[in-house]
Amino acid sequence: MMVYRFPNDLGYFGDFGGRFIPETLMSALIELEQAYKLIKKDKGFNRTLRAYLADYVGRPSPLYFAKNLSQEIGGARIYLKREDLLHTGAHKINNTMGQVLLAKRIGKKRVIAETGAGQHGVAVATACALLGLKCTVYMGTEDMRRQRMNLLRMRLLKAQVIGVESGSQTLKDAINEALRDWVTNVEDTYYCIGSVVGPHPYPMMVRDFQSVIGQETKEQIIKKEGRLPDLLVACVGGGSNAIGLFYPFINDDVEMLGVEAGGTGLDTDRHSASLSMGRPGVLHGSATYLLQDGAGQIRTTHSIAPGLDYPGVGPEHAYLRNSGRVQYTTATDQEAIQAFKLLSKTEGIIPALESAHAIAGAIKSARDRAKQDIIVVNLSGRGDKDLNIVEEMI
Numbered sequence: 001m002m003v004y005r006f007p008n009d010l011g012y013f014g015d016f017g018g019r020f021i022p023e024t025l026m027s028a029l030i031e032l033e034q035a036y037k038l039i040k041k042d043k044g045f046n047r048t049l050r051a052y053l054a055d056y057v058g059r060p061s062p063l064y065f066a067k068n069l070s071q072e073i074g075g076a077r078i079y080l081k082r083e084d085l086l087h088t089g090a091h092k093i094n095n096t097m098g099q100v101l102l103a104k105r106i107g108k109k110r111v112i113a114e115t116g117a118g119q120h121g122v123a124v125a126t127a128c129a130l131l132g133l134k135c136t137v138y139m140g141t142e143d144m145r146r147q148r149m150n151l152l153r154m155r156l157l158k159a160q161v162i163g164v165e166s167g168s169q170t171l172k173d174a175i176n177e178a179l180r181d182w183v184t185n186v187e188d189t190y191y192c193i194g195s196v197v198g199p200h201p202y203p204m205m206v207r208d209f210q211s212v213i214g215q216e217t218k219e220q221i222i223k224k225e226g227r228l229p230d231l232l233v234a235c236v237g238g239g240s241n242a243i244g245l246f247y248p249f250i251n252d253d254v255e256m257l258g259v260e261a262g263g264t265g266l267d268t269d270r271h272s273a274s275l276s277m278g279r280p281g282v283l284h285g286s287a288t289y290l291l292q293d294g295a296g297q298i299r300t301t302h303s304i305a306p307g308l309d310y311p312g313v314g315p316e317h318a319y320l321r322n323s324g325r326v327q328y329t330t331a332t333d334q335e336a337i338q339a340f341k342l343l344s345k346t347e348g349i350i351p352a353l354e355s356a357h358a359i360a361g362a363i364k365s366a367r368d369r370a371k372q373d374i375i376v377v378n379l380s381g382r383g384d385k386d387l388n389i390v391e392e393m394i
Contacts, residue, residue: 004250006319011200011286014322016315019199020282028186033201035106040208045105052097056130057087059094059212063220063376068346075366076230076373080349081217081245083380090352090381091213091241092123096192098209100127103190110134110185113192114178116143116171116237117307117354118150119381120194125159135159138177142169143306150385168300171237171310175284195238196314199285203314210244217376218248225374231255231365234378235358236328237272237308239317241380246326255327258317259361261303262330270302274313275321275328288315304333304389305353307381331360337393339363340383352381353389 006013019029039045053059062082070078083091096113103111111133115121121137128135137154141163144151154161167173175197182191196203196210214232221229232249234242236258246256263271271277278289283298291299291311303309320326331339339359344350351359355378362377369375383390 006316007200007204011204013316013319015280016288016318017200017203017286019285020287021199021285022183024183025186029199029201031106035102036201036205039102039105045101049098049101053094053212057093057097058085060216060220061085063217063224065224066347069343070366072342072346073363073366075371076369076375077371078362078366079221079229079374079376080379081213081376083213083241083378084349084351084355084382088119088123088126089384090119090123091210091244092120092194093126094212094244095194095206095209095240096120096123096127099192099205100124100131100133103192104131104133108133108188108190110136110189111192112136112138112178112181112189113194114138114171114174115194116140116174116309117305117352118143118147118154118385119307121159121161122150122153122157124192125154125157128159129157136181137161138164138174138181140164140169140171140174143171143174146306146389147385148388170306172298172301179284195240196243196316197238197284197286197312203286203316206240207243207247207316210240211247213241213244213378214246214248217245221374221376228252228254229374229376230369231257231373231375233257233259233358233362233365233375235259235308235354235380236275236313236317237261237310237354239314241378243314243316245378250325256325257361257365258326258328259357260328260330261305261308261357262332262335263302265332266330269299271330272301272303272308272310273330274311275317276330283312286315288312288318289321304336304393305357307352307354308357329361331357333393335360337390340390349379350383351379352383353386355380
C-alpha cells in the first residue's frame with residue numbers, strides 16, 4: 001500500500017483543504033504553522049503534553065471487549081475504545097491540551113473556541129483554567145438549550161460563553177462568530193478549533209493531537225488479540241474522533257467506516273450527511289464536501305446529536321471518501337437512539353448520542369461478519385449530557 005503523506009505543503013488533501021481566509025488572518029496562520037512544525041520536534045513540549053495526557057486527562061483510555069453487546073447482536077466481536085472515560089468525558093481534551101499548550105508557547109493570552117455539543121467548549125475551558133489563559137466560547141443558543149449541563153460546566157470553569165442567535169443557532173453559526181472574533185483580536189487571541197476543519201494547519205494539527213486514539217488502539221488490540229482489527233468504526237461530524245482513530249491505521253490492511261448523522265432520513269432535509277449527500281464547496285476556510293442548496297447556499301442541518309449537526313466535514317475525510325480508503329454511511333436519529341439504549345442495557349455504558357451513531361453503524365456491520373472478525377468502535381464520549389434529549393425522544 002502506498003505510504004500516506006497528506007496534507008501537502010499548501011495544506012491540501014488531494015483537492016480538499018487549503019486556506020480560504022481573510023488576509024488579516026494569513027500571518028496568524030503562517031505563525032501557527034511554523035510554531036507547530038517546531039513543537040512537533042520539541043522533546044520538552046511533547047514530554048509536557050504526554051505528562052498532562054497521562055496524569056491529568058487519564059490516558060491511555062481502555063480498549064474494552066463488549067462481550068454482552070457482541071453476543072446480543074451476533075456476528076463479529078466488538079471492542080470499544082473508551083474515550084468517554086477521559087477527564088471532561090470525551091476525546092476533545094486530547095486536542096485542547098495540545099492546542100492550549102501551543103497557544104501559551106507562542107505567547108497568546110486569550111483563547112477562543114466554538115462548540116456544538118459543548119464537549120469541546122468544556123475541554124477548552126478546562127485546559128485554559130489549568131494553564132491560566134482567558135477563555136471565550138461561542139455556542140449557538142439552540143445548543144445552549146439542548147446542552148444546559150455543559151453550559152454550566154463552562155461557566156463554572158470561568159469561561160465566557162457567548163450565545164449565537166443567527167442562522168440555525170448551532171455549530172456552524174458558532175464557528176462564524178468565533179472567526180469574526182479572531183479577525184478582530186488576532187494579535188493576542190488564539191483560536192482553538194475543535195475538529196479537523198478550518199484552514200491549514202488546523203485539520204493536520206487536530207488530527208495529529210487526536211491520533212493518540214489510534215496509536216493506543218493499535219498497541220492494545222495487538223496485545224489482546226495478537227493482530228489488527230478487521231474494521232474500525234467512528235461517528236463523523238467534523239470528524240476529529242474518527243480521524244484520530246483511523247489515521248494510525250491508514251497504511252494497514254484494515255477497513256474503516258465513518259458514520260454520519262442521517263437525521264430523519266436522507267430523503268428529507270433534516271440530516272447532516274455531508275459526505276453522503278453533499279458536494280464540494282468552501283466553508284470556514286477550507287474546501288470540502290458541504291450540504292448546499294441549488295444556489296450554493298449552506299443548508300440548515302439536523303441531528304439529534306448536537307456534535308454532528310454541521311453542514312461540512314474535515315477535508316481529510318473528503319479525500320478519504322473520494323480515494324475509497326474509508327467508507328462512509330449514515331445512522332438515523334432513531335437508529336442512534338436504539339443503539340444508545342442497547343449499549344446502556346447490555347454493557348452498563350451510556351454513550352454520547354454522537355457515539356451512538358458509531359454504535360449503530362457497528363451493529364449493522366457486525367451482523368454481516370464472521371464471529372472471528374474484530375470491530376473496534378471509538379466511543380468518543382459519554383451520554384450524561386444527552387439524557388434530556390433522549391428523554392424527550394422516548
